[in-house]
Amino acid sequence: MGLVVDHIHKDFGKQKVLKDINFKIENGEYVSISGRSGSGKSTLLYILSTLDIPTAGDVFLDECNTKKMNDHEIDVFRAKHIGFIFQFHYLIPELTTLENVLLPATNLKVESSKVERAKELLNELEILDQIHKYPSQMSGGQQQRVAIARALIMEPKYIFADEPTGNLDTYNAAKVMDMLDKINRESKTTIVLVTHDPDFAARAKREILLSDGRVVN
Amino acid sequence: MFKLALKQMLAKKKQTFLIFLGIGFGTMIYIIVAGLQLGMRAYMVEQLLNNTAHILISGEEKYIEKDFVENHLYPDEMVSWVVPPSGKREEGKLGNPQGWFEVLDNTPQVLSYSPRLNVQAIASNTQYSAGISLLGIIPQKQIKISSLEDYMQEGSILDVTGGTNTIILSHKLLKKLGAKMGSTINLSNGVDAPLPFKVVGIIKLGNNQLDETFALSHLKDVQKLNKTPGRITEIAVALYNMDLATPLAKRWKLLSRDQVQGWQEANQNLMEMIKIQDLFRYIITVTVLLVSGFGIYNVLSIMINQKQKEIAILRSVGFSKEKILQLFLSQGLLLGIAGGILGNVLGLILCKIIGSIEFSFEIGKSNNLWVSYDYLIYVTGFCAAVCSSLIAGVIPSYSASKLTPLEIIREHS
């Protein structure tokens, strides 16, 4: 079980972005990926999280090779087991906070049973009072927290976060990091966090440092 | 999913509303054009069937042929004519009316039939005389196959009874002769002494030429006047289903040398015109489809371009390609359904309005245009709106469903 990365290479044309990456992340681990800009962090995260496939090598999620999953299997896996948090809080502008948070549940047709959990999450993230607002009526930090609540709603096994604090002020960034800590601690969710902030990287239990497409630690 | 589709459309109120109006308008135009056209067609066909039966069986007209004369008069000689013999040999008449009655009585598709004798006669009243076209009928049979009775201004077709020398005159003819209801006029076959006929009715057919020459009397009295007892020139046949006229006529043609013509064959010009009208209607339908389809295609394409980011989000939280396709197709479908309903309602209202306009001239018993409210027009209009919306939605929706989340996420980070 867990996440296994086996001799991964990723090329974009002639450019070799990832070169022979190997590691294993146990279930419930909190791992950060750091490195300089352009070192391949995002590329690696996308490959780990089914959004992209490696040029060579394999990624196993819960012992399933992501290369060999069909469209349907990937959709289901994403819906049930993966939560994404990106630097830009991608929310659907036509939906309210609550509807955005419930989106993965809507997809799995379990919307009504998740309303309570949605409210709890919003409460913990201190945006319960924003529940019926639309994204355009909220601040950037509030929107980012809505996106985090959406990532957590299905209680996924994996959370993949790419610079989730990149757009936030210090206070809000710290809040988001606290939240990730808490999720990892309380629900044994595997977290893979991409960040170039050394302090945040250090908060993870393990740090994977990328340099020029290779793991250097 | 459906809710999201709705919400996305509501967020683009102006676009959605415009395209909704566009589809509605197109459908409406189709419904009005089709309603008017099919109404017009119904009017023309009805007009036509007043004067022509579904099937008309009439005597073969015989002409004098040179060879026939030569063979009979000069069987073994070479003849050269200064002026060869020509002209009509005799009035067209049915050779064996009784045989036809039997056929008609034994054909279940036949609703009713009316044997008639059509002759030219001279009508005179004191000083003035006029050539008339006199139709001898059996009133009880004739009223079953046509709506002639509706055109009676005074009296009834049933007032002409056999052996009483009664006659119905068209209104202009009546005026020309200076006759009125109840007066007696003289009719002559041009050879024998005239017979007196009593005017018992006035008819107005709405056709100038007919209204100056047409007269109706009982078959028996016309046969007597014409000195041709038992003669029938034609049998007008009404069918339960007028569309069977052509095949039945074809079949009956084989039975004798008499002419058998279905109403469609007898009115080929009109049928051609109807075909052209149909073509015209199809062209309008296709145009409406194209215009509304193109509108939907545009709106959806623009919307999908603006929505790439959201498509990426939906895909990343596990929405399948099919669901994305559904999301956008359902918007096209919704627009099509709503526009189709709007078009049907507007079309119906406008048809009612157009149908209630009083014109200064008469159009078949009333002053209103004939408008068809055939439900098929509405069904077709609605289906066309929905189908064109769906088809137009497929291309942009399909390309939306193929977007992978990665391309978009990378682009925006």
Ligand SMILES: Nc1ncnc2c1ncn2[C@@H]1O[C@H](COP(=O)(O)OP(=O)(O)OP(=O)(O)O)[C@@H](O)[C@H]1O
């Ligand atoms: N789709 C692509 N096509 C071509 N080159 C790409 C593509 N995606 C990434 N790259 C290249 O791969 C390298 C790594 O990119 P990546 O986004 O993984 O870096 P990163 O470590 O996330 O940087 P940052 O900290 O700035 O986000 C870069 O040099 C980039 O130009």
Ligand SMILES: [Mg+2]
């Ligand atoms: Mg990056």
